[in-house]
Amino acid sequence: MELRDELAIQTDIVKTLKNIHDPEIPVNIYDLGLIYDIDVDENRKVTITLTLTAPNCPMADQLIEEVEEKVSKIEGVTGAVIKLTFDPPWDKSRMSDEAMLELGFL
16 A cells, blocks of 8 residues: 655645644634644654643633544554644734635734
């Protein structure tokens, strides 16, 4: 069986992240700008670096678990590691135009 290429896996990761919503804001975590980095290594293991809108988010554990669970299920992915960071801190400038529009910032 041929391995899926990295671009196909990256595309599916982004699609998956766009279907995971911040529990407190009705926008997906990708368009909110919470995803800082997506890395797929040669073994198809995915490392995602993400942040939260606030360091004391009570839903942090559930959000991280959801990302890990859903990304791990993507065809071709051999595992997922989620790294939480607050450097640099999140601010609304990281949001996509779609998210800004949805939240009334545009």
